[in-house]
Amino acid sequence: MFDLAVTDPIGAPETKPVAATDIAVPALTLAQRADAVAKIAAAHAVDVDRNGRFPTEAIEAIRTQRLFGILVPSDLGGEEVDLPAVVDVCYRLGRACASTAMIYAMHQTKAACVVRHAGDNAWQRAVLARLATDQLLFASSTTEGQGGGNVRSSVAPICRDGDRITLHRNASVISYGAQADAIVTTARRSEDAAHSDQVLAVFLKADYDLVQGSGWDTMGMRGTCSVGFDMMASGVADQILPVPYDRIHGQTMTPVAHLVWSGVWAGIAAAAVERAQAFTRRAMRQSSGQLPPGAAHFTKASSTLNMLRTLVSSSARRYEDAIRDDAIMTSMVFQTAITLLKVDASELAVATVLAALRACGLSGYRNDGEASVSRQLRDILSSPLMINNDRILASLSSATLMTPVPTGLGG
Numbered sequence: 001m002f003d004l005a006v007t008d009p010i011g012a013p014e015t016k017p018v019a020a021t022d023i024a025v026p027a028l029t030l031a032q033r034a035d036a037v038a039k040i041a042a043a044h045a046v047d048v049d050r051n052g053r054f055p056t057e058a059i060e061a062i063r064t065q066r067l068f069g070i071l072v073p074s075d076l077g078g079e080e081v082d083l084p085a086v087v088d089v090c091y092r093l094g095r096a097c098a099s100t101a102m103i104y105a106m107h108q109t110k111a112a113c114v115v116r117h118a119g120d121n122a123w124q125r126a127v128l129a130r131l132a133t134d135q136l137l138f139a140s141s142t143t144e145g146q147g148g149g150n151v152r153s154s155v156a157p158i159c160r161d162g163d164r165i166t167l168h169r170n171a172s173v174i175s176y177g178a179q180a181d182a183i184v185t186t187a188r189r190s191e192d193a194a195h196s197d198q199v200l201a202v203f204l205k206a207d208y209d210l211v212q213g214s215g216w217d218t219m220g221m222r223g224t225c226s227v228g229f230d231m232m233a234s235g236v237a238d239q240i241l242p243v244p245y246d247r248i249h250g251q252t253m254t255p256v257a258h259l260v261w262s263g264v265w266a267g268i269a270a271a272a273v274e275r276a277q278a279f280t281r282r283a284m285r286q287s288s289g290q291l292p293p294g295a296a297h298f299t300k301a302s303s304t305l306n307m308l309r310t311l312v313s314s315s316a317r318r319y320e321d322a323i324r325d326d327a328i329m330t331s332m333v334f335q336t337a338i339t340l341l342k343v344d345a346s347e348l349a350v351a352t353v354l355a356a357l358r359a360c361g362l363s364g365y366r367n368d369g370e371a372s373v374s375r376q377l378r379d380i381l382s383s384p385l386m387i388n389n390d391r392i393l394a395s396l397s398s399a400t401l402m403t404p405v406p407t408g409l410g411g
Helices: 030-051 056-064 083-094 098-117 122-134 245-286 295-322 332-360 374-380 389-402
Strands: 138-141 159-161 164-175 182-188 198-204 208-212 226-236
Touching (some): 030 056, 083 245, 098 122, 098 182, 098 245, 098 374, 164 198, 182 226, 198 245, 245 374, 332 374, 332 389
Parallel strands (some): 138 182
Antiparallel strands (some): 182 198
C-alpha cells in the first residue's frame, strides 16, 4: 500500500508536474487490461465470497493494469477516457467477481466527482495527479448514523479553524474503508448549516483515523467489506471541493453511480447466463440434441440480459452527451431517467439471474458444480437494496406525475 503521509507545508499532496513524455501509453487496450484483471478476480472470487474478505489480488491487478486513474485528465497523467468505457470495465469485472467490480465502481464514482468538480483547485488537481501516478483507491462515505440511505442529508459538520478543517463523522457504512487510500465524504458545510447544505471533501489516509463499529456478514457482496466506522478527519480547506454538493449530486454523483453500478449488475447477470448456456448445451449433448426442461428459461435469461445491456449502454452514451449540455443535464426528463436507471437495471438484473437459475434447475441451486449460480444470485439480490428502490420510486412520484406522457416514440 502507498504511504500517503507526505505533504508539503500547506497540506497539499506531494506530486510533481506531469509532462506529456512522462505519460505511459498502455500497450494493451482498455478492454484487454480489464479482462486481465477479471481473470485474476475470477480465480479468487469463491474464496473472497466464502471468507468475506477484501479481494486483495484483484485490486492489486487493477493497480498493475493502471485502471484506477483512467478518468483523470491527460494533462494530469491520466487517460481521460469517457464514462461508457468505465462502465464497460465494470461489466467485465462484474462477470468475474461482484465484490471487485463494485469496489471499482464505487471508486470511479468518487473519482468522477473530483475530476469534474475540482476546477482549478491546486490541492484537488494534485490528488488527481497522484490518482493517476500512484493508482490510489478512493472510498465513499455518504451515509451516517440513523440517516440510512438518505445521501442528501448530513449530520456531521465541517469545523473550521483558520485554514484548517476537522470532521467527526459516525459513518454507518464505508465500503472497504480500512483498505482505501483516501475517503471522499459528504458533510454539512458548517456547524450552523442546514443538514441539506452539504459539501464533498477528500481526505487522504494520513488525514483520518477510523474506529470500526458495525460488521459486514451478508448474503452477497461480501468482499466489499462495507462496515461502519467512526471517522475523525482533519486537513486544509482546499480539501473541500469548490462546488456545492447539490450540484455534484445531480450532475455527477447520482448519474455516475447508477451507470457504473448498472454495469456491475449487468456483468453479474451475464456470468449467470453464461453458466446457464453451458448447462443447457451440455444437457442437449447428453440427450442427443433434445432440449432440457429449463431451455425456455435460458431463452428468457438471454433476452433480459440483452435488454439490460442495451439499457445500460444507451444510458451511458446519453449521459456522455448530456455532460456537454446543461439544459439536458438539468432537465426533469433526464434526471428522472438517470435516477430510474438504477431501479430498472437492478430489477432486470435480478430477473435475469433468476431465469438463469431456473434454466439450470437443481444444478444451479447447488453451491458446488460448474452450473451453480448461487454466488451470482446472492450478489445480485443486493442491487434493489443499495439505496432502496422503494425509496427512489417514492421520491420520484411527484416529478413523474408532472411529466407529460410522450405522444410519440422519438425524443
